[in-house]
Amino acid sequence: MADSLINEGVHGIIALGTVGENCSHTQAEKREILEAVKEVVAGRVPVLSGVAETTTKFAIEYCQMCEEVGIDGLMVLPGMVYRSSEREAINHYQ
Numbered sequence: 001m002a003d004s005l006i007n008e009g010v011h012g013i014i015a016l017g018t019v020g021e022n023c024s025h026t027q028a029e030k031r032e033i034l035e036a037v038k039e040v041v042a043g044r045v046p047v048l049s050g051v052a053e054t055t056t057k058f059a060i061e062y063c064q065m066c067e068e069v070g071i072d073g074l075m076v077l078p079g080m081v082y083r084s085s086e087r088e089a090i091n092h093y094q
Contacts, residue, residue: 018050046072
């Protein structure tokens with residue numbers, strides 16, 4: 001699918017966005033998916049990933065994994081299950 005999208009002219013690929021697919025996989029599955037997407041894309045366009053973890057700690061760990069895999073950018077959301085206050089959301093992003 002990513003190859004077809006690139007051939008059609010997209011300027012980037014978002015793998016594991018934030019509409020459920022990210023938080024429905026294990027960390028190992030997410031790494032496997034991201035590595036496969038990076039392999040198919042082969043540097044032709046940037047690859048981004050959603051960060052939709054349930055805690056700040058898990059988000060940090062996921063971001064570190066994305067960096068190891070070579071993901072080019074992130075779309076970061078606050079914790080998905082908990083409605084945070086403004087102060088908590090700011091702390092999460094920091």
